[in-house]
Amino acid sequence: MLNIATDTFAARGYNNASLAEIADRAGLTQAGVLHYFRSKSLLLTSVLERRDQGDIEQLGPERPRGLAFLRHLVDTALRNAEREGLVRLYAVLSAESVTEDHPAQAYFRDRYTGLRAFVTDALTEACGLPDPDAPRTRDAANAIIAVMDGLQVQWLLDPDAVAMAASTDLVIRSLLSTLAPDRFSN
């Protein structure tokens, strides 16, 4: 049920997806869907929360740190090329969430805040930097997240023109050798 809702939101976006279509695909009526989820926006929230378990940034307490975490991001980009549905869900909804009164706005704001902290920490640790709050580290972290997101949109529109993992890897390596040229040479 949540899987079907996920696919539908991914294919159509939140606003353009209808409970009737989700219900059809799930083999019941629109009223049936609302029996389990009191409203459409609550269904979206449930979809997003479900997706957070067992995914990218929720790896449990033994999440990899430093360089291992950055490598994990490249791995994720590689695996994402085989998970178009998931990529579509986040690409479509994250951008849609910036529109007025979107029900997923708080979710994505918080998600990015958390991701930024993770990546900033990983960079600081991998590079052995003294100050975890250095603006340049923060800029680099934001850029790494941004490049992964932006590549997804290009890839969804034109899969053959984009190598998500290769581009992600190239950016991370380049940033590392800028932030810590002694540790990471070109």
Add this chain to the structure above:
Amino acid sequence: MLNIATDTFAARGYNNASLAEIADRAGLTQAGVLHYFRSKSLLLTSVLERRDQGDIEQLGPERPRGLAFLRHLVDTALRNAEREGLVRLYAVLSAESVTEDHPAQAYFRDRYTGLRAFVTDALTEACGLPDPDAPRTRDAANAIIAVMDGLQVQWLLDPDAVAMAASTDLVIRSLLSTLAPDRFSN
């Protein structure tokens, strides 16, 4: 009129924006809007075409080349921080366009194809590379476009957490020194 439509599509996305709201803001009725644009999707097309004149990638035949073009991208990121409406329009619509049967899908596919060619050329020239079709150059070009797009979404959700120009500049510099370490040192 097109300006009002632009703002509305930017604030609500295409699907969620209504002709009635656009008409209200423009001071006429919904039927009045359809007198000028035969359909909603034609209005969107007109908005996007209008925006292409005098903007980022349409700088006329004397578009800057090589390093100057890459600097221009950073300038654009800097100016974009003062043009939230325009940023919102492209961030929202580009992601929305990957959904099924979206009227702007062809527009954004073509736009990215053109942008990729521009940035790839600029990188090839700036770095003095022999092969304009090198995969790594293409990966770097895609990454530069992606980082600019991805930063916009983060910035719209949390303006204080993101320095679009600084992050863009950092990525471009880092990539340059990876692609051509002899010309661009850290």
Add this chain to the structure above:
DNA sequence: GTCTATAGCTCGATAGAC
């Protein structure tokens, strides 16, 4: 739990008066 039925909207588009 799942259904039918329906209330109560909003939407895009068209027809036609002025």
Add this chain to the structure above:
DNA sequence: GTCTATCGAGCTATAGAC
């Protein structure tokens, strides 16, 4: 050119039978 009126369709959500 701009309006009113309206069609036909879609939507979310609720009420209530079974």
